[in-house]
Amino acid sequence: MKADYLIFIKTGDRKGAGTDANIYIALIDKEGKxxxxxxxxxKWRNDFEQGRTDKFPVSNVPDLGEIEFIELSRDTKGFGDSWFCDRVWIIPNQPGVEPTPIYFPVNRWVKADGLLKIQKWDCCLPQNDVASETRKQEIxxxxxxxxxxQKSPGIPVQWDIVRTKGILLIKSKMRRLTSDTWSSLKDLGNIYKKGTSLDIPMGMYRWKEDNYFGKQRVQGVNPVLVKLCTEIPSNFKVTNEMVSPFLEGFTLDEALAKKKLFICDLTMLEDVPLMGIPVEKELVNPYALFFLNKENDLSPIAIQLFAKTTEDCPNPVFLPxxxxxxxxxxxxxYNNADSLFHQGSTHLGFTHLIMESVAVAANRTLSMSHPLYRLIAPHFLFLIAINSRALNKLVAPGGWVDQVMTAGAGGMLSITAKRFQSWRxxxxxxxxEELKMRQVDDPEVLPYYPYRDDALPIWYCIKNYVTRFVEGHYENEKAIEDDWELQEFSKALVSPYPNGCNxxxxxxxxxxQTRQQIIDTFTSFVFISSVGHAAANFAQYDEYAFPPNYPSFMRGKAPRNKDPITEADIIKHLPHKAMTLDIMVVGRILSDRGTNALGDFEIDYxxxxxxxxxxxxxREELEKISEENTKRNETRNPPYAYLNPMHIPNSISI
Known part of the structure; x- marks a missing residue:
């Protein structure tokens, strides 16, 4: 008998998604028939297994028009009756009807002995949904x-609720081969093996060079701090006499006037508590000044390690x-302080935690049928799970951060909380706007800035994508005003804890109130979840894995004078072997990319x-940007490979 319809059902690829229950479907056309x-x-097949797509030819379904709704139901038979349906699509097999698939994205657990009614495409504003009461109940x-x-005072709110075995295996194997302390910098360099998962990190090759120290500010793991210096801070005791030898004939005032000076200010770290392992250590709160030289490179010309100078704390300005x-x-x-800001603010605070706040707010206020939920959902994938692991394994008391970062987990979270007070x-x-605030948006001012030059095209590509989505679903401001789910979402984002994300x-x-406000908001959310996290995350092995390059932990006290020291003195400040191996292994794991590239969504919503x-x-625009990115990197030394769209995941998955 000829089938009237071919019905395809994909069961979700998640734990417990498959079912042994009996599954039923009813088709409803536009006229309600x-x-x-x-x-x-x-027969002879185990249907509805996890991750599988099943095909069902259906006959004796006459006289239906264009299918507009489906109703799914199940019973409780079988050992495992729970069922998560990913999606359903139906292909008509009738004379005069175009055999085009009609999609019903479900993305839900189907309850026993009930009816789940899904509209074609399942994508409409709540005021236009014929099943609005069911939708409200779902929320x-x-x-x-x-x-x-709020897991720690003052930080963004989160969900209330491994590769670990591989880490331990690697560490235990390597530790049997080592003693505790490094004999020299060369000894430290010998631990890396080309062609292995613990290959030579990029930072090891040029870490001694001032030129590379400058490049870390514009293409390192924390490229969001450097800004144009328009005046020397009053606490920064740099003088013209100190730095004039490094200014290519300019005076300090002339270099300022010609926009040749750039500064990194980490004085906000002054009150960060020192926690973690109880050894002698010190977190500085420095200034660093850079000169834009004739080669358009940032050259460091002065570093002051503390914001304040007192009689008890000599505070020299260090020079090349x-x-x-x-x-x-x-x-x-300086880099040790930068690493704490990177992990507490740039990385954990304002990719992982801020987006978990957004994800929770979205799930509390937006139906899965909402167009904007379907837009943002691919960028929440894995986020809550990885944050839960991070807080329980890495940032928990006694965890990895306590063991390998100068201020420990408590100090790092205090940076997150302090920054959250002013972050907008x-x-x-x-x-x-962020680039403009730091006055580094103009390539005429700062010609070589790979982070800016790679991130901006993707920003505008994301904005174009969001704009098409928003303008397509909101005809006018009245549609925005009537969208109670969207307005609840907006309210949840700004309300103070415990009612919102603050x-x-x-x-x-x-x-x-306007489409532009929605576009701006969701563009930021998609960007932070993808590009922002990629920039902060995927350079971690290259930067952190060779501790002299970008040390997350320093032993002893920072220098208070300029008396000559030796390589052996440098070694005394560095992490010991066991800690170095911890940094290497976790840095490698955190730098891995395990999910699809931006725009290639793991789950179709x-x-x-x-x-x-x-x-x-x-996707077409991202492909062009990827090609342009590859060409730019052919002339960069070193290349900046972290923001090619083909390497940027959709979501914060590691």
Missing amino acids: KSRKIFLDC LEKRMYYTLD SDHKYVWMLAKMY LDRDGTLP IKGIPGDGKF IFDPIGTAAVKQF
């Missing part, structure tokens, strides 16, 4: 699972003309015509 309840079963149920919690190991140690202490989405989380700088400040057209154009 409904088929019989169809039992879906392929209420989700709120029981997505509750807000100082004894080579003294200058080397000053740069290492419309400034710090909006790339063009995020500052959300356009509309709790009430979206978008099937409606507006969304699919937007995704198609998004």
Whole structure:
């Protein structure tokens, strides 16, 4: 007998998704005419297994028009009856009907002995949904699972709720081959093996060079701190006499006037508590000054390790003309401070934690049928799971951060909390505005800035994608005003804890009124989840794995004078072998990419015509940007490979 329809059902690829229950479907056309309840079963086959797609030819379903809805149901038979349905698609097999698939994205657990009604494409604003009451109930149920919690005072809120075995195996094997302390810098370098997972990190090749120290500011793991210096801070005791030998004939005032000076200011670290392992250590709160030389490279010309100078704390300004190991140690202490800011603010605080806040707010307020939920959902994938592991394994008391970072987990989280007080989405989380704030948006001012030059094209590509999505679903401002789910989401983002996320700088400040406000907000969310995290995360092995290059931990006290020191003195400040191996192994794991590239979504959420057209154009634009990125890197030394779209994951998955 000829089938009237071919019905395809994909079971979700997640734990417990498959089922032994009996599954039923009913088809409903645009006029409301409904088929019989169809039992879906392929004899001699175990249907509805995890991750599998099953095909069912269906006959004796006459006189239906264009299918608009489906109703899914199941019973409780079998040992495992729970079922997570990924999606359903139906191909008509009838005379005069175009055999085009009709998609019903489900992405839900199907409850026993109930009916789950899904509209074609399942993508509409709540005020236009014919099943609005069911939709409201779904959101209420989700709120029981997505509750807000603040794991440490002052940080972004999170969900309330490994590769570990591989780490331990690697560490235990390597530790049997080593003693505790390094005999020399060469001895340290010998631990890396080309062609292995612990290959030579890029930072090892040029870490002694001032030129490379400057490049770390514009293409390292924390390229979001450097800014144009328009005046020397009053606490920074640098003088013209000190730095004039490094200014290529300019005076200090002339270099300032000609926009030749750039500064990194980490004085906000002054009050960060020292926690973690109880050894003699010190976290500095430095300034670093850079000169834009004739080769358009940033050359470090002065480092002051503490914001304040007192009688009890001599605080010299270190210079490139100082004894080579003294200058080397000053740069290492600066980078140690930079690493704490990188992990506490740039990485953990304002990719992982801020986006978990957004994810929880979205799940508490937006139905899965909402177009904007379908837009943002691919960028939440794995986020909550990896954050839970990070807080339980890495940032927990006694965990990895306590063991290998100068300020420990408590100190790092205090940086997150301090930065959260001033962080704003419309400034710090909006790339063009953030670059403008630091006055490094103009290539005429700072010609060589790989992070900016690679990130900006993707920012505008994401913005174009979001714009097409938003303008396609919101015809006017009335549609925005009537969208109660969107307005609840906006309110949740800005409301203080425990009722909301307390995020500052959300356009509309709790009430979206224009399409542009929605576009700006969701562009930032997609960018932070993908590009922002890639920039902060994937250079970790290259930067951290060779401790002299970018030390996460320093032993002893920072230098208070310029008396000559030796290589042996440098070694005394570095992590011992066991700690170095910890840094190497975890740095390698954190730098791995285990998910699809931006725009190539692991789970398909978008099937409606507006969304699919937007995704198609998004992918085409990303492909062009990838080609341009590859060409730029052919002339860079070293290359900056972290922000090629083909290497950027959709979400924060590691």
